[in-house]
Amino acid sequence: MTRSTNTQFAVAVHVLTYLAGIDDGRPASSDELSKSTNVNPVHIRRVMGPLRDAGLVRSRPGVHGGWELALTPSRVSLDQVWLLLQGTDPVLGLHDPDPVCATGRSVQKSLIALDQKVAGAIAASLQQVTVQHLLAEVHSDDGADLRARRKGSP
């Protein structure tokens, strides 16, 4: 029943926000990122590859290498990330009806059109959110944590 066991989008968003939250210009290694996201460093590199190719982040090998944002956080909206990782794959699952059946062919066509419509709706939702927004929420949460701690809450 459960759909989307694919967590690459979530991981990518996490990494981008993490990178945006680093105060000095220091890059973060895949290993450091893997700690925070709780996924394998190799997987981090695999997921971030397309984002690097698209120019959202940079990566450098070597002693003080690692990952860093290539754009201002406010210029990275989540629909870019979605598109890079999801591509144009169907969002709704499509089956493979009997090609002889007219109903099957027609429904297939309708579902494909519908899928594109839904994909557009998703992109529109994600376009409104940038890494900058997420970073602001992190800071706001930090503040809440501090305030709560000051009051003695758990």
Added chain:
Amino acid sequence: MTRSTNTQFAVAVHVLTYLAGIDDGRPASSDELSKSTNVNPVHIRRVMGPLRDAGLVRSRPGVHGGWELALTPSRVSLDQVWLLLQGTDPVLGLHDPDPVCATGRSVQKSLIALDQKVAGAIAASLQQVTVQHLLAEVHSDDGADLRARRKGSP
């Protein structure tokens, strides 16, 4: 990379349209439906179960049993189907970040909120389409086929 190998929504939409397209009140058996959708009859029954429980379709065992619509096609919108099969499962994949990391916790929260927003956008898209619409497209396609055939096109 490819998401949603789950084709239950597509199968359900197909079946509903098929049922709506049956002229006389005759019910269709899982076997007949499995031919058109090209999936196993047992799977048909599994997928349609929630739709039956929700009152969208009826099923009857026995000699002239099978499946039939319980509602007028125009009253069945696709977001109902989506909700019944998808439930409230996350549309975006969610990972499981290190609970100690503040960025992880915050991004997690943001992603959950975002997921609900996206789910709403999907539902809104699907709500605009009913089985009636799909059936009309089937008929329209039929007409196109006939016209094309009359002109000698393949």
Added chain:
DNA sequence: TTGAACTGTAGCCACAGTGATTACGGAATG
């Protein structure tokens, strides 16, 4: 009343997508 035609489920199997892990080559730094 018997048998045929259905649904409802449970159980098992195969396939595919996802991600962990290991391994190794190459580049940058000191």
Added chain:
DNA sequence: CATTCCGTAATCACTGTGGCTACAGTTCAA
């Protein structure tokens, strides 16, 4: 150089999905 990184391939385990078989229960017709 030796170390620290990335890039990538190869392999493995886990899980979701759906095919398939089997069987119990229900309906209807002869």
